[in-house]
Amino acid sequence: MELNTVVDSASSSASQAPGLPRTPPLVGGGLPLLGSLPALLSQQAELFLGARARYGDVYRMRLGPVSVTVVNHPRHVQHVFRDSSAKYGKGGALWDSVRTLLGNGLGVSEGDYWLRQRRMMQRHFHREQIDELVSLMVDAIDEELAVWDAAAEAGSPLSAMRAFSPLVMRMIVRTLFGGDISREEVEVIAASGTFAFGHVFRGIIAQGLPAWVPVPGGRRYQRALRDMDAVLFKIIERGQRHPQPAGASRSLLASLIGTVDPETGQRMTAGQLRDEALTLLLAGYESSALALSWTLQLLLRDPAALAELRAEVDAVVGGGRPNASHLYQLHYTRMVFQEALRMYPPIWWLARVALVDDEIDGFHIPAGTFVLAATYAIHRHPEFWEDPERFDPGRFTPERTASRHKLAWIPFGTGQRQCIGRDFALVEGQLVLARLVQRYTLAAVQPDRPAVPALSMTLRMKKEMSFRVTRRGPGREGARAGV
Template sequence: MQTPPRVPGLPLLGTLPELLTRKLDYVSELRERHGDIFTLDLKVGEVVLLCHPRHAQHVFVDRARSYGKSGPVFDSLRTLLGNGLAMSEGDFWMRQRRMMQPAFHHQRLAALTQKMVEAIDECLEGWEAAAAAGEPFDIARAFNRVTMNVMVRTMFGAGLEPSETERVANALVYVIDFILLGFATQSLPGWVPVPGRARYREALRTIDETVFGVIERARRDTGGEATLLSLLLDMVDEESGERMSQRELRDEAVTLFLAGYETTSVTMAWAMHALTQQPHLFQRLQAEVERAVGTRVPGFADLTSLAWCRNVAQESLRLYPPVYWVARKAVEEDVIDGFRIPAGKSMAVMVHHIHRHPGEWEAPERFDPDRFTPERSAGRHKHAWVPFGAGQRQCIGKEFALMEAQLILARLAQRFHVEAVPGRVAELLLSTTLRAKSGVWVKLTRR
């Protein structure tokens, strides 16, 4: 049985130069030429790219036990996330998932809504000066501050001092930027000089010191406010009667914090880019918010009435998925689409290309939130949209993230008109996440 088609490359460099210079466009061309499954020779190793929803179902759901989280990608990520829920496997992962699942039930999320809105409003106050001046405003950078503030409030509450927040924010920004380089240099000996590695390690120490300190204070403050951290502290494994260790708490807190901060910020930036390229869509967003909540502060009960806000977030996640590919390694031999997958083979589920697959999405390059209405979703492959993964390993914070996105969009629509800045169209930047190169520049007007 044949292995997936192998893309020819240069003698010493393989396909790496084309991939680095042309990035996702190059992968799109290869998909058109070779089909939905093919192998890239990166010279440091080969990787099989999977570009169809059925591949996501196969790897994430049907044969999930055959694909593990090992290799340089996960080795690099574990330096930050430890053995948190996104990284762990087997019985330990099952234990952690079982313990954490109740924290993300709707009743618990409802209790965090007010904290979210307060954090969002605090940041939007700072946008007033840009609106008054009528100057170009990088809303991508501003969303970083919004989602950071939301995660600080919901994860740590008052347990994190402003000075600590600033230190952790700066450390996280650097760590996220460095991780992609870490993938490529993970296998090098520690004595080999890698630009930025010493600063990366210092940033990790800053994150550890701060998070461990907050955990210790939260342990002592047993009657404190309800936060995600307090929920983690209270969790008990029903089977063993054990609570999480200090290190386990740290890993889960950092994993949730990073997921809620970086990916939601990127999603909001791309949503605003898309809405300002089609102004009638932003007007429609404002109209829904006016109908659903008027000028009052939205609460958890209002989220079902803000369905189009949710559609906007979902369409942004489709067209610009922050996690644009997901790594796996075959732990045993398998077969996909009639091709043999040897044990040990590195795999890449190409979320970006699954989300734009022409066989599943009409006019896939167009931003169209109505794709996610019940009528138009009917009949679509269940795994044509996988920004949070799928199966048992689907991101536990999916509903938290979508709720956060709805509330940000609603409060923004209530407060400001947003227009594109002529000549400043955002471009894709492949980093650890799918960011906007040079930001997303808009003009704000106070309503």
């Protein structure tokens, strides 16, 4: 891979001068005002792999007038997000942009307020609590698969994201809101949320450009926020007026409405519930749909892996309904999903701002520096991943997992701020994959033209992958007729 850039000569000289702090090498060769921004837009994720290969595990790049220090090794993640996490925060223009969407939700809040919210929410995301939601998830999957059945009957192709997005949305809505949301309301949140996520990313890229440079879509973004708020506040108000009783069928939102902070005796306000519900909904919706889309693409290009996945599901679940106990036996299914998250992590970046001067691998990190951990590149670091472009679910056997750095795989982040929905997402992935191979044989429409990554807030597909499904016959004849 060629990277048409050179190390900035002044930066290189300064970093070698004796007695002066070393400065990370600067990815150069960009335009005076835009820096590496055109290269990022054209090369996408490959820019990070090429820069790491040329400049090492720590380097800087200019995105417009904003300088970003990129770190690419698990030990850097250990330092920034765990050992020295108090030195780094979620301040600055980037996080302010995200807050225009998520308010002060768990993903962006800080300090004592974040600790309070995490304390109130954490117990609802313990694995035993998630297991109680499995039946609701399977109901949602089966309802949405009626669309897949119609495509199978007609012989029509399906588009990965267009097929998985409503399926994931139905699962999240069912578990987050229960039955207290209409299909029209779901469609409003899905359409508005997808646009809003992309707009926030464009705003982040434009940070630091002159104020007169327009970022298209500003009015539509404000309208999307209003539309989502109208739906969410209406659902919250209904939930507060008519609390659901505790039990296995209780939605996550109902649980949050009923949660009292043991230290303060307070409940969340409607505004706080809005921020947390929207954070859970948007963070889980697009990322899970993308994770499943990338997983399916990888499986359709590896018939042996798909056959092994199906054989495991047939042996463990048979023709019955998946339940929580099955998940603990679907080891290969889980490893398939983990490997897909390695190769194509929907959350491809983790970012912090240095609150004080610091040092990473001998490089000086001044206070105010925007530090980006490139998850996509860390998941392909040759020190930890042999032949990293090869799809190999066996990387996640207990033995191989124990032999590598614990932070070589971070699709959900790490440390205190690790994604609260980690176990929810893994259960979700296992259930969907199990139900799909139980029900269908699958084939790519154009197996030699895979989708390629496109950077946004998430790792999207530049061109969506299309595939066909065929219903498996009674007695699992389809298991032997094809993959």
